[in-house]
Amino acid sequence: MTAAPAASPRVASDAPMVEQDAVRLTDEQAEIMARARRVGETLFADRAAEFDRTATFPTANYKDLHREGLLGICIPKSLGGLGAGYQTYSLAAAEIGRYCGATALTWNMHVCSTLWSGPLADDLEMDAAMRATHNARREIHYRRILEDGAIYAQPFSEGGAAAAGSVAFGTEAKPVKGGWILNGKKIFASLAGHANYYGVLCTETEEGEKASRRNTLYLAIPATSEGISVVGDWDPLGMRGTVSRTLLFKDVFVPEDAALMPRGVYYQAALRWPHMFMTLSPTYMGQAQAAYDFTVKYLRGEVPGMPPVKRRMYPTKQIALAEMHIKLQQIKATWFQAVTEARPNPSKDQVLRAYAAQYTTMEGANDLARLAIRTCGGQSMLKSLPLERIYRDSRCGSLMLPWTAELCLDRIGREALYNPGETDE
Ligand SMILES: Cc1cc2nc3c(=O)[nH]c(=O)nc-3n(C[C@H](O)[C@H](O)[C@H](O)COP(=O)(O)OP(=O)(O)OC[C@H]3O[C@@H](n4cnc5c(N)ncnc54)[C@H](O)[C@@H]3O)c2cc1C
Numbered sequence: 001m002t003a004a005p006a007a008s009p010r011v012a013s014d015a016p017m018v019e020q021d022a023v024r025l026t027d028e029q030a031e032i033m034a035r036a037r038r039v040g041e042t043l044f045a046d047r048a049a050e051f052d053r054t055a056t057f058p059t060a061n062y063k064d065l066h067r068e069g070l071l072g073i074c075i076p077k078s079l080g081g082l083g084a085g086y087q088t089y090s091l092a093a094a095e096i097g098r099y100c101g102a103t104a105l106t107w108n109m110h111v112c113s114t115l116w117s118g119p120l121a122d123d124l125e126m127d128a129a130m131r132a133t134h135n136a137r138r139e140i141h142y143r144r145i146l147e148d149g150a151i152y153a154q155p156f157s158e159g160g161a162a163a164a165g166s167v168a169f170g171t172e173a174k175p176v177k178g179g180w181i182l183n184g185k186k187i188f189a190s191l192a193g194h195a196n197y198y199g200v201l202c203t204e205t206e207e208g209e210k211a212s213r214r215n216t217l218y219l220a221i222p223a224t225s226e227g228i229s230v231v232g233d234w235d236p237l238g239m240r241g242t243v244s245r246t247l248l249f250k251d252v253f254v255p256e257d258a259a260l261m262p263r264g265v266y267y268q269a270a271l272r273w274p275h276m277f278m279t280l281s282p283t284y285m286g287q288a289q290a291a292y293d294f295t296v297k298y299l300r301g302e303v304p305g306m307p308p309v310k311r312r313m314y315p316t317k318q319i320a321l322a323e324m325h326i327k328l329q330q331i332k333a334t335w336f337q338a339v340t341e342a343r344p345n346p347s348k349d350q351v352l353r354a355y356a357a358q359y360t361t362m363e364g365a366n367d368l369a370r371l372a373i374r375t376c377g378g379q380s381m382l383k384s385l386p387l388e389r390i391y392r393d394s395r396c397g398s399l400m401l402p403w404t405a406e407l408c409l410d411r412i413g414r415e416a417l418y419n420p421g422e423t424d425e
Pocket of ligand 1: 109154155156157158159160161162163164166187188189190191238239242244396399400401402406407410
């Protein structure tokens with residue numbers, strides 16, 4: 001019996017989500033975006049259904065991200081990374097989100113460990129000694145990522161108000177000689193059991209001291225440390241490949257060089273660099289684009305695996321697609337503006353726009369997926385096609401703390417009507 005011929009490798013053909021010339025991206029930015037789009041389209045798109053069906057972590061995709069240098073996208077060039085800033089990362093992540101939501105979302109958790117300790121920390125205030133220690137420590141983390149392909153997770157959520165930024169994290173780090181002893185629990189920890197390091201937000205608390213948000217620490221703890229366990233099932237509606245299980249920390253010793261940010265710097269970042277909480281939005285921007293792209297291909301009779309039946313000649317379909325197009329442009333324009341103006345000490349307007357962009361992207365992606373299913377019809381939502389996965393994955397976006405869709409609404413309403421310190425007394 002002759003072996004079946006190997007499937008011919010996919011060739012990248014999708015256009016960039018954002019045109020280089022139209023928004024004046026540099027060649028370097030366009031190249032990083034193209035790199036992300038190429039791995040997404042030619043490799044991740046075909047694997048996404050299996051990771052989703054089995055709710056397993058996309059390990060193969062991470063090997064590709066490492067090979068392409070994309071695990072180190074935000075690591076400064078001087079330290080061997082691609083040196084991407086906030087906007088470039090966002091554009092690349094949106095390209096990945098077009099093809100595999102779970103990979104884009106978990107890649108975001110990983111990249112934040114380098115974006116926040118890298119370009120973002122460079123914008124924050126530190127004295128010379130603190131800066132020197134920080135630079136030496138981050139090099140250790142960056143080397144692991146670039147040389148060994150180490151993956152960093154970002155478990156913040158605890159099920160209370162801490163991840164929303166309202167109170168101190170309940171996970172406690174007690175200072176001891178050479179480091180800390182950590183105790184606590186993190187829920188929905190994407191990459192649980194698959195990351196090499198857990199970038200945990202916790203509160204440094206001396207014996208008898210009251211927990212304060214000012215004492216938040218951001219520590220990258222080796223996943224193999226004694227006292228860490230991954231518990232609970234993982235069988236959710238969407239974003240199934242994120243494997244966001246529960247992490248328990250019981251008397252875990254964490255060495256000093258695990259700090260991804262020095263004391264007090266995370267608190268400073270949260271106050272002065274609020275766009276740091278918008279880095280999940282590119283995943284949903286990509287999903288919005290994917291829902292629209294699918295609809296165009298479907299109506300043109302060009303979806304692989306489907307009979308080449310055209311439906312584009314019906315005026316009803318044309319109107320429906322026009323409405324989707326307008327919605328996509330609205331989402332993209334708001335989002336692009338917000339990721340472009342991310343900076344330290346943004347104006348009130350810029351912060352309100354960031355909340356609006358986060359809300360618009362997360363809610364808009366699912367709305368486009370809904371419209372795509374309605375427009376394409378019954379055959380389009382079969383499990384053999386990506387649209388039903390995009391519909392489920394995109395629904396999960398609005399739930400991400402600290403900037404959930406609800407919290408964005410809360411903040412826009414309050415901050416648009418009150419200046420800092422204003423009351424109605
Ligand atoms: C697919 C997926 C992946 C995820 N990955 C991660 C991850 O990698 N890391 C991570 O840290 N988290 C992750 N999360 C968790 C996410 O960020 C939220 O923490 C989680 O969805 C919150 O659960 P909930 O909606 O049940 O919130 P709840 O438990 O209902 O809300 C959390 C708490 O926030 C507070 N809160 C809610 N609304 C307000 C408000 N208006 N004002 C003030 N406080 C408020 C309340 O005290 C509330 O108890 C992920 C979630 C999903 C769905």
